[in-house]
Amino acid sequence: MTRTWVTFTAKQKALAEKVFDALSTLDALGGEEPPGEGREYRIGFADLYDYAVNPECPGGDEVERAIGHDEKLREDFHRLLEKTSLCRFPHLAAASSGPVTTREWEGFRIHLRGSHAEPSQVYIQIDLLDPSSPPPKALFVIGGERQCRKHPLPEAQEKTIQILADAESDLVKALQDNKTEVFLR
Incomplete structure (x- = not known):
């Protein structure tokens, strides 16, 4: 174990x-x-x-x-x-269709939603579902070809971390890809 x-x-x-x-x-x-x-x-x-x-x-x-x-x-x-890591979101089943908008695992949820004010931007919201969990400081995405990117995270506000990103950014594309593994550290 x-x-x-x-x-x-x-x-x-x-x-x-x-x-x-x-x-x-x-x-x-x-x-x-x-x-x-x-x-x-x-x-x-x-x-x-x-x-x-x-x-x-x-x-x-x-x-x-x-x-x-x-x-x-x-x-x-x-x-x-x-x-x-505090949490590992494994890649999703191949049968998943379309871009991924929500991932939930081991006391954390990652949700992507478009900005109403600026359609070219996406909010990435990380919810800490377990009140005893420490907030993560970084998010790692590992793509299907094992490309790795690290993204430092801002401080959590009331058990929520929010990032505003360009809809075409590597981070948003990676989080929407069902072959991507995500780690919160």
């Missing part, structure tokens, strides 16, 4: 961070030349971990690019999100 990040104690989380740092050190010792010496920087597990848990992580574009090109890194990141 696996446990999710939110069930860990502060001591267990600190220990996990030390383990992730040690794994990153092992990645660095793997014989790669450091950046700036004719080689690109290789994304290690500590980079994945920082990207997953730190809403303001620098270098997110590089991590997303690496996840898009490296299958093992993609699998590691997916497992990391599964273990550390």
